[in-house]
Amino acid sequence: MSTTAEIDTAALAPRRRAWWQLLLADRAAALGLLILALIVLGAALAPLIAPHNPYASSRAVMLPPVWEARGTWTHILGTDGQGRDMLSRILYGTRTTLIIGVVAVLVGGIFGSLLGLLSAFYKRIDPYVMRLVDMMLSFPAILLGLALVAVFGPGVVPVIVALAIATIPDCARIARSIAVSVMEQEFIEAGRAVGLSDRALFTRYLMRNCVSSIMIFISLRFGQVILIGAALSFLGLGARPPAAELGMMAAQGRDFLLFAPHIAVIPSVAIFVIVLCANIVGDALRDVLDPRLRG
Amino acid sequence: MMTPADPPILSVEDLRVEFGVDRNVFRAVDGVSFSVHRGRTLGIVGESGCGKSVTSLAIMRLVSAPPGRYAGGRITFDGQDLLTLPDAQMRALRGGRMGMIFQEPMTSLNPVYTCGAQIIESLKVHANLSAQAARERAIELFDLVGLPSPSKRVDDYPHQLSGGQRQRVMIALALANDPDLLIADEPTTALDVTIQAQILELMKDLQDRTGTAILLITHDLGVVAETCDEVVVMYAGTVVEQAPTAALFADPQHPYTIGLMAAVPRIDVDADRLATIEGSVPPPWAVLKGCRFASRCPLADDRCKTQPPPLRAIADAHRVACWHAPIEGARP
Numbered sequence: 325m326s327t328t329a330e331i332d333t334a335a336l337a338p339r340r341r342a343w344w345q346l347l348l349a350d351r352a353a354a355l356g357l358l359i360l361a362l363i364v365l366g367a368a369l370a371p372l373i374a375p376h377n378p379y380a381s382s383r384a385v386m387l388p389p390v391w392e393a394r395g396t397w398t399h400i401l402g403t404d405g406q407g408r409d410m411l412s413r414i415l416y417g418t419r420t421t422l423i424i425g426v427v428a429v430l431v432g433g434i435f436g437s438l439l440g441l442l443s444a445f446y447k448r449i450d451p452y453v454m455r456l457v458d459m460m461l462s463f464p465a466i467l468l469g470l471a472l473v474a475v476f477g478p479g480v481v482p483v484i485v486a487l488a489i490a491t492i493p494d495c496a497r498i499a500r501s502i503a504v505s506v507m508e509q510e511f512i513e514a515g516r517a518v519g520l521s522d523r524a525l526f527t528r529y530l531m532r533n534c535v536s537s538i539m540i541f542i543s544l545r546f547g548q549v550i551l552i553g554a555a556l557s558f559l560g561l562g563a564r565p566p567a568a569e570l571g572m573m574a575a576q577g578r579d580f581l582l583f584a585p586h587i588a589v590i591p592s593v594a595i596f597v598i599v600l601c602a603n604i605v606g607d608a609l610r611d612v613l614d615p616r617l618r619g
Numbered sequence: 620m621m622t623p624a625d626p627p628i629l630s631v632e633d634l635r636v637e638f639g640v641d642r643n644v645f646r647a648v649d650g651v652s653f654s655v656h657r658g659r660t661l662g663i664v665g666e667s668g669c670g671k672s673v674t675s676l677a678i679m680r681l682v683s684a685p686p687g688r689y690a691g692g693r694i695t696f697d698g699q700d701l702l703t704l705p706d707a708q709m710r711a712l713r714g715g716r717m718g719m720i721f722q723e724p725m726t727s728l729n730p731v732y733t734c735g736a737q738i739i740e741s742l743k744v745h746a747n748l749s750a751q752a753a754r755e756r757a758i759e760l761f762d763l764v765g766l767p768s769p770s771k772r773v774d775d776y777p778h779q780l781s782g783g784q785r786q787r788v789m790i791a792l793a794l795a796n797d798p799d800l801l802i803a804d805e806p807t808t809a810l811d812v813t814i815q816a817q818i819l820e821l822m823k824d825l826q827d828r829t830g831t832a833i834l835l836i837t838h839d840l841g842v843v844a845e846t847c848d849e850v851v852v853m854y855a856g857t858v859v860e861q862a863p864t865a866a867l868f869a870d871p872q873h874p875y876t877i878g879l880m881a882a883v884p885r886i887d888v889d890a891d892r893l894a895t896i897e898g899s900v901p902p903p904w905a906v907l908k909g910c911r912f913a914s915r916c917p918l919a920d921d922r923c924k925t926q927p928p929p930l931r932a933i934a935d936a937h938r939v940a941c942w943h944a945p946i947e948g949a950r951p
Contacts, residue, residue, distance in 0.1 A: 447685075514727045516681055518741045518792065519714030528740070532731045 346612040347478045353608030356601040363598060367419040375400070376409035379566045383407055386584040404573070404587045405580050408566075414457050414594055417568035420480065424562070424569075425550040428484045432491025433542040433548075439492065440499025441534060444507055445526050448529070454500070457493040465490030466559070475562045483562040487549050496543045500532045536613045543606020547599035554595065570595050626698075627654035628799050628832045629678065634692035636670075636677050640685065645904050647673045649856040650692070652930075653801065658826065660833040662847035662864070664840060664879070667902055670856040671836045672722075675804045678834070679719055680709050698801065713744040718793030718831075722805040724785035728777035734772025734788045735761075738795050747797045760791040765821060783814035790821065797829060804836045819846050840883050844868060850937075852876050855900055855911040858930060862937040872939040872946055874916045910941070918943045 348354045366373065376399070385407040388395050395402060401410035443453035469486035476482045499539075506512070507530065515529045554571015556562045563569035570591045576586025636648040648670040655661045663671045678694055679700055694701040696717065701709065713719075721727040729737055735757045742753040754773065761769030764787040769795050777785055786806065793801055803822065807815035823846055826833055835847060843850055843864060850867050851876065852860040862872040871877045881894040898915040901907060910928050913919040922942055930940040939945075 447683075510721050510723050510726045512721070513681060513727045514721055514789070514792075515729065516909075517679055517713055517719040517721075518737075519710045519712070519744055520740070521710060524740075524744075528732070529729055531731070 325357040343612045347430070347608055350608045350611070352604050356604035356608070359597065360605060363418060363594075363601070364422065366415055367422055370412075370415040370419050374409075374412035374415050375498060376412045378408060378412040379567055381406040381408050386580060386587070388584065389586050389590075392586075401590055402584075402586050404450070405576065405584070410586070410590055413568040413573060414570070414590060417570045417573050417591060418594060418598070420563050420568060421550055421553065421570040422598070424480060424484055424487065425546055425598075427492060428487035428553070429542055429546045431484075432488035433495050433538075433545065435488075435543075436495025437499040437534075437538050438490040440496035440501075441503045441526070441531055443496070444500045444503030445522075445530055450500075453496070457496045460493040461497075463490075466556065469556045469561050470559075478561055478564055480563055483556050485555055486556070487553055491545060491549060494545065495538070495541065499534060499538050502537045503530055506530055506533045516521050525530045536610045537614065540606055540610045543602055543609070546602045546606075550595060625656060627656050628697055629834070630654035630693075630695045631674070631678065632693045632695070634674065634677060635690040636673050636682055637690045638686050643904070646690065646856055648677065649931045651851075651853070651856075651858050652692075653851050653858070653861065655832045655834055656833050657799065658830045659848045660823075660826065660835055660846055661848045662835045662837060663853060664837060664843055664850060665853035665910060666838055666900060669853045671838075671853050672804055674853075675719070675802050675834065675836050678802060679713055679717060680704075681713075711745070714741050714793075715796045716799045718796070718798035718801045720786070720789050720801065720803040720806045720807050721826040724782050724789055724809060727789055730777055732784075733774050734780065735775075738773075738788075738792050741792060741795045756795070757791075760795060761788070763794070763825070764788075764791045764793075765817075783810055783817065786810060786814075786818055787821070790818070790825075794825060794829070794831075798831055800832045800834065801826075802834045802836070805838070806835070807842060808837070808839070810941060815842070822846070827933055839921050840879060852879070855907075857911060858940065859912065859929070860939045860941075862934075862939075864932065866937050870931060870934075870937075872937070872944045873912075873941050874918055874943070874946070875912050877946070878915075918946075 347357070370570060382403065384399065384403055385405060387399050387403040387407075389402040389410070390397055390400050398409070399409050401414065403409055404413065439453055439457070443450045465486055468489060469483060472482040472486050512525065512529055515525050520529070551571070554569070554574065557569045557572035558575035563572055565572070573591035574588050574595070577584075577591065580587050631654065632650045632652050633775075634648055635646060637644050637646050639645055651670070651674055653661060653663075663674065669856065673682065677689065678696075678701070682689070683897065690700070691703055692702075692790045696712065701712075710904060728734065732740075735754065736761060738757040739750070739753040742748045742756055743750075746753075757773050758769045761772050766772045766784060766787050772780070772784075777788070780788065790806075801822075806822070807818050810818060819842060822833065825831070833846075837843060845865045850861070851858050851864050852867075854875050860867065860871070860876045867876065868880070871880055875896070878894070878896040882896065884890075884893055898913055901911060909922070909924040909926055910916070911920070913923040916923065926942075928940045928942045930938050932938045933945045
């Protein structure tokens with residue numbers, strides 16, 4: 325009996341696992357991560373694995389996907405209104421969409437969070453920063469995108485800039501509200517009483533305690549940004565035809581919705597899957613990065 | 620007792636701290652003076668809102684400005700004037716030669732780092748130790764404050780410990796760099812009674828070993844009686860009475876102190892109701908000409924309502940701010 329008791333206590337002793345081990349232990353997160361990795365891999369390797377030239381049209385227009393009656397294995401996901409291979413265009417389109425979403429959210433998220441955290445940390449600058457953010461909030465992303473395109477001409481970069489700028493105020497607001505509640509906790513004062521510099525206090529006490537909550541907002545925002553990016557492309561501000569972008573592809577498919585629904589549906593499903601996986605992974609990431617939520 | 624030749628490690632003279640902007644200014648601390656000597660414990664007693672926590676934060680220069688402001692007075696720590704000290708030097712004192720224990724052990728530790736990491740951080744900032752040496756010192760400190768299996772506890776996160784254990788970690792953190800002064804702001808208020816006794820005992824024991832001076836902020840007269848050498852009683856931002864602990868308990872002189880003592884439940888007296896002090900602390904924005912306690916004082920007369928009583932000595936080291944002192948046979 326004594327040996328089993330020993331074994332039991334050993335099993336009960338807290339085993340500390342790395343955050344990525346915990347992340348993979350969450351089945352939904354592991355699946356989301358796997359799908360996301362496949363999508364990213366597919367997008368990254370698009371020039372190597374795409375079966376056709378995504379820009380070359382053919383006579384076989386509006387060919388349905390392979391699982392439908394008239395489908396062929398030559399064009400697994402069918403062709404669009406101009407006879408271009410859907411699978412190839414999806415691979416290339418995902419590439420553009422991911423780049424727009426990731427870069428815009430990272431740039432906007434980092435700047436926005438820093439602004440919000442600083443404004444909670446240094447109460448002196450708070451009113452000024454927040455009025456600036458109010459001003460930015462009152463400016464719609466689409467209008468900003470239009471203005472930037474008017475100045476720089478259409479393309480992916482103005483869209484990224486517009487989306488990043490549009491992300492800043494929301495993110496600053498969220499980061500500030502999280503940071504203000506953290507600043508009120510006694511351990512901030514305790515950190516000061518230990519003699520930490522403002523910099524250590526800001527990074528190790530404030531930022532580190534806000535990161536997990538901000539992360540979930542950014543991962544949710546990623547989905548929104550992809551959708552706004554698609555809307556901008558739909559308005560002809562973003563990626564220019566014949567370049568592929570998921571939002572733009574969905575918009576183009578609108579005209580054929582009744583007789584070739586796959587042209588609009590497939591890119592929409594791709595957007596849906598990317599956004600869903602990002603949200604699930606973001607959620608799980610928050611749980612494993614926050615030691616208070618760990619078992 | 621105290622030798623006059625020995626200069627106090629901390630002396631506070633006529634400290635005034637204000638809060639607010641423009642016309643909405645009020646004084647949370649109004650002309651407070653006291654001093655603490657090495658190896659001795661000074662208690663500051665008073666009810667909520669009397670300015671005792673602000674006083675302790677002011678000594679660490681942690682009153683956030685704005686809205687706070689130092690409106691006057693001097694705080695001298697080992698010959699240095701803290702209110703004019705450059706920020707960098709002040710930071711070096713905090714957590715170095717001056718340690719602080721907070722009231723709320725549940726929220727006073729950074730939840731995202733292990734308990735050991737927070738002590739190691741402090742050791743690295745002040746003592747310039749290597750990572751390995753700092754870790755060993757942290758384990759040693761955990762052992763010193765009576766945490767069981769200290770080499771395991773250093774890798775625990777705060778949420779894995781109980782309230783009493785966290786307060787021990789806070790004490791270890793405050794003592795990490797052998798401070799000359801330990802400020803304990805209601806260190807036992809959030810803990811249950813048995814743990815309270817253990818924590819007070821621990822502080823006393825550590826003081827005997829290290830000779831640190833302790834400034835103990837509390838509203839609990841029982842805690843004062845057990846641990847302090849000298850007591851300052853505060854009311855509405857001012858000192859109303861100051862005396863060695865034994866003298867204060869034997870012969871309280873200010874009507875407020877007398878009222879406080881009468882309100883302490885006593886095991887040897889069979890009372891149906893506990894005594895209370897009528898009324899409540901005047902709000903900080905109230906303009907008071909006379910004694911701040913006058914509206915609640917059973918002895919108050921016209922002079923009390925118009926002229927503030929000065930703090931004056933009525934016996935050796937026993938000072939009181941009351942026109943009616945000395946009051947005969949006051950001990951309830």
